[in-house]
Amino acid sequence: MSFANWYNRTLNKIWGFVEDRTSMRRWALRAQPEFSFKPSYWTGGFVVNAFLYQVVSGMLLLLYYQPSTGTTLTACGQAVGTQSAAPAAWCSTYYIVHSVPMGSLLLTSHLYGAYAMIFLMFVHFFRGYYLGVYKAPREFSWMIGTLLLITTLGMGFTGYLLPYTQISYNATNVGLVLALRLPTFGPLLGPLILADGTSQGLLSRFFDAHVLLLPLALGALLYAHIALFESHGIAPPATSDPLQRRRYTEKDSKGHVPFMPHIFWYITKWGLLYVGVLLGIAALWPWTLPTYVGNLAAVQSVSEPDWYFLWLFKFVDFAGVTPVIAVGATTVLIVYVLFLPFLDRSKRTHPRDRPVFIWLATSLLGFFIVMTVWGGETPGVQITPPLVAMTIGPIFAVNAVVTALFHWRYARSYRRRLAARTPTFPGVYAAPDAPPGSGTPLATTEARPHDG
Numbered sequence: 001m002s003f004a005n006w007y008n009r010t011l012n013k014i015w016g017f018v019e020d021r022t023s024m025r026r027w028a029l030r031a032q033p034e035f036s037f038k039p040s041y042w043t044g045g046f047v048v049n050a051f052l053y054q055v056v057s058g059m060l061l062l063l064y065y066q067p068s069t070g071t072t073l074t075a076c077g078q079a080v081g082t083q084s085a086a087p088a089a090w091c092s093t094y095y096i097v098h099s100v101p102m103g104s105l106l107l108t109s110h111l112y113g114a115y116a117m118i119f120l121m122f123v124h125f126f127r128g129y130y131l132g133v134y135k136a137p138r139e140f141s142w143m144i145g146t147l148l149l150i151t152t153l154g155m156g157f158t159g160y161l162l163p164y165t166q167i168s169y170n171a172t173n174v175g176l177v178l179a180l181r182l183p184t185f186g187p188l189l190g191p192l193i194l195a196d197g198t199s200q201g202l203l204s205r206f207f208d209a210h211v212l213l214l215p216l217a218l219g220a221l222l223y224a225h226i227a228l229f230e231s232h233g234i235a236p237p238a239t240s241d242p243l244q245r246r247r248y249t250e251k252d253s254k255g256h257v258p259f260m261p262h263i264f265w266y267i268t269k270w271g272l273l274y275v276g277v278l279l280g281i282a283a284l285w286p287w288t289l290p291t292y293v294g295n296l297a298a299v300q301s302v303s304e305p306d307w308y309f310l311w312l313f314k315f316v317d318f319a320g321v322t323p324v325i326a327v328g329a330t331t332v333l334i335v336y337v338l339f340l341p342f343l344d345r346s347k348r349t350h351p352r353d354r355p356v357f358i359w360l361a362t363s364l365l366g367f368f369i370v371m372t373v374w375g376g377e378t379p380g381v382q383i384t385p386p387l388v389a390m391t392i393g394p395i396f397a398v399n400a401v402v403t404a405l406f407h408w409r410y411a412r413s414y415r416r417r418l419a420a421r422t423p424t425f426p427g428v429y430a431a432p433d434a435p436p437g438s439g440t441p442l443a444t445t446e447a448r449p450h451d452g
Ligand code: HEM
Pocket: 041, 042, 043, 044, 045, 046, 047, 048, 051, 121, 124, 125, 128, 133, 134, 138, 141, 142, 143, 144, 145, 146, 148, 149, 152, 222, 225, 226, 229, 233, 234, 235
């Protein structure tokens, strides 16, 4: 028997044993269609992988981290060669980087892991936006996803302060000025975030939020998000057909790929690859700890947040944009994303059929990328109105032209295809009465007055 055969048989035996003793199939998620075996269908699963790595690495960091602003004259203060004493929060971080075995790798991978989780979450978000997965019956999945997005960014915001470096302290203060100007929520959040007004109070609240409150909220939201995913099934490919069925019933599960072990291992395989790449990058480019809060040499340092908030910092640099305006615009953006499923009411999910929403998404994506790079290059530098118009205006204008051209081009070819009655997605979520394997109703229905 070849090694591969022996290996597979052994794995099957072990798996059979585990399944027999646990009835795992019954508490696993439902089976999914074959077409979902592509990474793009599991972007949310990749975010879960990244989150799990954050939980494990975060718990290891907790073994050493001290959430205290009390100064200490321990070895770390002497090691950095200063006369002044460093806060314990910074010192314990210094200790993790320099004295804990593999501490630098652990801390760096936790930091880069946070970046990766946020990046993957945006990929998941934009994929859902472009392919219209927020449409009925997935409106609540989308809304809970928006809350997950805010909570994840909150994790990043609170975690940034914990090493207690001067640069993170400055940026947190700017962020707080903005957050406390939120309409209605700002005044309510004030006492909750600022505690007794001391720096220790602030650090304690950030620590509590980062290691307990926000992870609990994220866990609860994630549970609801996945429960909804389980009840609707995976969203089918985007389509121009308003009649294509978008809910996936238990009956459809028969003949599909079971979650345990196939889909579970599929996502786990990607998860292991993720951890390998993350550790490799963290080992090659370890993070260097900036100087601590209160170090005289650092007083002149600029305030610079992590990359995912740079766009907002740059926005405040625009002439005439006050913190109230910046916070107001962010609130409008959040409300837009939250209620998107109720704004985009058409039943078609294909991007070619939603030019206005696609234009807005692509323009906002361009806006965020430009603002992030700009914020990183020239933090705190004032921007005049003509420069704003020259830089931001073309993003929206060029996108409008490109989206209009694509809409016009593909709407025409779609009409041609409809006339020729060619099937587009055979075998996927056929209409309830369609014969098996006949695929999307595009293939089987007459052109309707609203088509094209
Ligand atoms: C911490 C952040 C998030 C996590 C861990 C997460 C996790 C997941 C998972 C595991 C799924 C199942 C399908 C898949 O793996 O892609 C899913 C689906 C979904 N997510 Fe998320 N998600 C997050 C954020 C978001 C955000 C920000 C949105 C949008 C605002 C969103 C909207 C959706 C929707 C609509 C579905 C159903 C899509 C489908 O059936 O293909 N999620 N999410």
